[in-house]
Amino acid sequence: MHIMEGFLPWQWAVFWWLIALPFVIMGVIELRSVLRKDREYLPLLAVCGAFIFILSSLKLPSVTGSCSHPTGTGLSLISFGVFITAVTGGIVLLFQALFLAHGGLSTLGANMDSMAIGGPIAGYALYRLLKNTSVNMFLTVFLVSAVADFVTYIITSLQLALAYPAQVGGVMTSFTAFLSIFAVTQIPLSILEGVLLALVFKYIVQLKPEIIERLGVFSREQIAGAQMPRDPVSPVKV
Amino acid sequence: MFQNRKLELLTVFATIGFVVLFLVVSAQPGHEFSGSDDVGSQMVSQLTGHPVDSFTPLIPQYVPPSGEIEATLFALQAAIGGIVVGWFFGYYGGLRRKKN
Numbered sequence: 389m390h391i392m393e394g395f396l397p398w399q400w401a402v403f404w405w406l407i408a409l410p411f412v413i414m415g416v417i418e419l420r421s422v423l424r425k426d427r428e429y430l431p432l433l434a435v436c437g438a439f440i441f442i443l444s445s446l447k448l449p450s451v452t453g454s455c456s457h458p459t460g461t462g463l464s465l466i467s468f469g470v471f472i473t474a475v476t477g478g479i480v481l482l483f484q485a486l487f488l489a490h491g492g493l494s495t496l497g498a499n500m501d502s503m504a505i506g507g508p509i510a511g512y513a514l515y516r517l518l519k520n521t522s523v524n525m526f527l528t529v530f531l532v533s534a535v536a537d538f539v540t541y542i543i544t545s546l547q548l549a550l551a552y553p554a555q556v557g558g559v560m561t562s563f564t565a566f567l568s569i570f571a572v573t574q575i576p577l578s579i580l581e582g583v584l585l586a587l588v589f590k591y592i593v594q595l596k597p598e599i600i601e602r603l604g605v606f607s608r609e610q611i612a613g614a615q616m617p618r619d620p621v622s623p624v625k626v
Numbered sequence: 627m628f629q630n631r632k633l634e635l636l637t638v639f640a641t642i643g644f645v646v647l648f649l650v651v652s653a654q655p656g657h658e659f660s661g662s663d664d665v666g667s668q669m670v671s672q673l674t675g676h677p678v679d680s681f682t683p684l685i686p687q688y689v690p691p692s693g694e695i696e697a698t699l700f701a702l703q704a705a706i707g708g709i710v711v712g713w714f715f716g717y718y719g720g721l722r723r724k725k726n
Binding site: 475 | 633634636637639640641647648651652653654656657659660661662663665666667669673674681682683684685687688689690696699700701702703706707708710713714715717718719721722725
């Protein structure tokens with residue numbers, strides 16, 4: 389989903405940067421206050437960030453015969469919300485822009501808007517919708533992660549379509565053209581990412597249920613209800 | 627035992643399904659599995675009528691000189707993530723064991 393350096397006219401690059409900046413600033417403020425409240429959140433934050441690092445480095449083949457990568461933002465946005473995910477995702481995108489020529493500094497704003505902000509906002513909306521329903525906790529994590537991944541690529545398609553409307557048919561035509569590249573490729577990847585992050589979330593809940601409860605991610609009842617009894621990895625007494 | 631491992635099984639099945647899908651797609655000719663970022667860039671050049679090379683960076687950037695070096699840097703990225711995940715899962719596991 390990286391828009392390569394130089395592939396956005398400077399007006400659009402500035403525009404997307406202006407949208408991204410408030411989220412990053414809010415994220416830094418929120419990050420400081422969360423860590424000041426309790427240092428025990430730091431390991432979980434590191435794990436969430438690390439999964440963005442790992443998953444966004446894996447370029448996987450897909451049905452369209454081209455490769456793409458998952459985003460890995462699901463864990464971070466469920467645990468810490470949209471603003472902090474703008475920071476964790478932004479760091480990964482900065483790393484790739486500086487060292488890997490995947491995306492660039494001028495397009496970093498646009499790439500943050502899709503992967504670290506827009507996708508996570510869609511995922512977070514779904515999470516809020518499902519949070520207090522009887523939907524299983526792990527199913528929620530699966531759906532939220534998959535949606536955050538998928539929407540990221542829809543936004544990238546939109547960004548490119550706005551900057552490069554087709555001569556015939558305008559923005560909608562090029563939006564469809566970019567969707568056929570990015571979105572279709574992403575369907576199997578986002579499903580795989582959702583399953584994987586749900587599994588990781590299960591291990592986090594097994595090892596540290598109290599931190600998930602304290603962050604208000606899921607209630608004590610939900611955590612207890614979703615736990616699978618007599619799991620050999622670590623029996624949790626709730 | 628197996629009912630406690632539902633998510634693990636699901637992950638295994640999803641992975642197998644993904645690999646099978648890849649094998650089926652790659653068996654058909656005409657797929658080069660290039661990055662969708664590059665395919666997207668080609669689409670931009672097609673829409674604008676300007677060749678891909680004519681899009682020059684607005685801000686100069688470091689470009690890995692070869693595919694090998696790029697692969698190394700990507701592996702490094704994944705490794706950093708892997709170390710952090712392993713480290714803190716170990717830390718959480720140790721805390722939990724001590725508490726019990």
